[in-house]
Amino acid sequence: MFQSLISKIKGVLQKLGLVKNIKSLSDTKSIPIDDQFYKNIDMWKALYQGYFSEWHDVQYQTINGRKKRRRATLNMPKVLSQEMATLIFNERCEINISDTDLSKHIESIFKQNKFISKFQDYLEFQFALGGMVIKPYVEDDKIKLSYVTADCFIPVGWDNQGIHEAVFPNEIRKGDKKYTHLEWHLWEGKEYVIKNELYVAEKTTSDLGKKVPLSTLFPDLEEEVRIKGFKRSGFVYFKPNLANHIDMQSPLGISIFSAALDTLKTLDIAYDSFQREFALGKRRIIIPASAVRMVVDENGNMQRYFDADDEVYQALGSGDMDDNKIQDNTVELRVEEHIAAINALLNLLSMQTGFSSGAFSFDGKSVKTATEVVSENSKTFRTKQSHENVIEAGLTELIDVIVQLAELYELFSGPDKDWEVTVAFDDSIADDKDAEINKQMKMVSAGLQSRKRAIMKIHGLTEEEAMILLKEIISDQLSIDPSLLDERAEQTLFGDGE
Incomplete structure (x- = not known):
């Protein structure tokens, strides 16, 4: 799909003034994409779905001449992607936010959007196709989450902080017509601009077609929205924590099985x-x-x-x-x-x-x-932790985007002070809970770990949450009100608090 779509979008790019006099997308530095790269995404997608014509359509000779058949497959790309996604993110994972009010808002939004199950599905797609995007938006005064796979996302601008401009193409077929909706996310100075365009063509043609009014399919969609006050782009790009060995200049991610x-x-x-x-x-x-x-x-x-x-x-x-x-x-x-x-x-x-x-x-x-517990030094566990670092950073960005969107539509306000987001991933693959508790207790007894840090590790809490729990534990032990623990008493009971 995208090999032809990229060539069609070239003319649109020129019309919008983003790229002038270009022969191919890869010739322009401001568009970090090679046409060839989307052929790889198409191949990864086909392998993930279990049928890649170049591999699975084979010919053989019989007495009656050459015949064709479909080669059987173990479908290991699906198995690999699913297994890594399940190891990293499942119902046991907890997303903790240091600010209580914000935590309640985010928890409600995630619950309404069935985030746990949807995110795990798209995390699997991410490992298979090399990336995915989450776009929060507001509908009926509620924040909803839109998920986009790697084959429906074209980056337009990026820096060392990540991708901050992109176009999201979406193809819709109705009768004998083919509609292409382009949603642009761009920065013009300090203004964040979202532009929508709709094109129509015959279903059988490969052309983008002619531009038609958005009301043809989207009567409530505006052609252009300009937003002031955004600190970051309105989407979050997730990718596996793997270096792109196919195009080392591209910010796009690669499939977990691209080297195999x-x-x-x-x-x-x-x-x-x-x-x-x-x-x-x-x-x-x-x-x-x-x-x-x-x-x-x-x-x-x-x-x-x-x-x-x-x-x-x-x-x-x-x-x-x-x-x-x-x-x-x-x-x-x-x-x-x-x-x-x-x-x-x-x-x-x-x-x-x-x-x-x-x-x-x-x-x-x-x-x-393999379902047995593996050690923390195993390759599987190290790979799992490597991907978790990128995913935790992406989830933190997602919460930032949700907060700025909520403030724009006056749904709720973000905290006045900075907040901290931590993700307690399910590490049961490496150790059971009892073993972790015993390990932390020994470290505290030996003076190698503070009680607060041990509580953060065992329960997956933020520093503030761990301190609150530690006060409750001490107060229970001394049979006093936690509020009566003054600063001097805290220093006596908790040491340096670290």
Whole structure:
């Protein structure tokens, strides 16, 4: 889709004055994108969905000529993306905000938008396609969240802080018409500008078509909205914490399996061979060539003794066979050899995608995922933490965007003072809760960790929340009101508070 769409958008870019006299998008530094990069996104998407024509459409030779079939697949791109997304973000994760009122507002917004389940789905898409975007917007006086996959997002401007300008194309088909909606997010000085355009063309054409009024499909949508007071762009771009080895100048992310394409292809070849071993390996029959010739039956119809399209039969000339006898050339099934080869490839794939060796295994029926607790030094856990750092920063930005949008529409006001956002990810893959509590208690006893820091680690709380809980714990122990703990008493009870 995007290979043709990018070329169509070139003219729109020129019309808006963003890019003048360009021959291709990649020639302009202000548009950090290579046309070729979206071919990779299309390929990653196809592999994630389980069918990539260049890999899975194969031809083979039969007695009756060349035939086509679809190669079987283990669909490991889906498995890899789903497993990493599940390890990182699930219902056990907690997003904590130091300001109580803001925390309640954000919790309500996330609950209304079913954020936990939706974010996990799009986190999976992010690992598969290399990125995704969340755009908060207001509808019916409520803040809603719009999710955009990597193939529907084109960056326009960026700096070392990230992508801050972009266009979001959306194709809509109605009858014999094809509508393309372009939503631009741009900065003009200190003003944040959102522009909407709608184009229509025949469904069969590859042209962008002619511009038509927005009211054709979106009667309530404004062509241009100018916002003053925004401190950051109205969208947040998420991507895997992987260096872009395909285009080192691009701010776009890459798929978690982008460096393992050869292994993925070989895996599908091995799995396809494993399946066909049962279909073809049970019997191979050698027949004389005369047996596959057309003969006339008693009704005058042309018939064959054997199905010429069947791969089981191999025809040889009479000089190549003894007495023109039909010979059963059945071979032993190579089940164990196939399973061993597939498991060797799975271990290689694990290494290439950031998982520990043995993370995936094949038992002849399906791919199994290791469920045992892994150490904090394992490759899987280190990769998990690496991606978590980027995701936590993205979630903090998302809350910033929601706050500035809420203030713009006067839904609620942000805190007067700075607030802190922390995400308590589910680390049960590396350790159980009891082990973590025992570890923190030993560190506190040895003077290597403060009580406040231990509470923050165990409960996933912010510094302010940990201090409140620590006061409650001390007050319970001393049977006094937490409010009676003055500063001097805190210093005595908590040490330096750190």
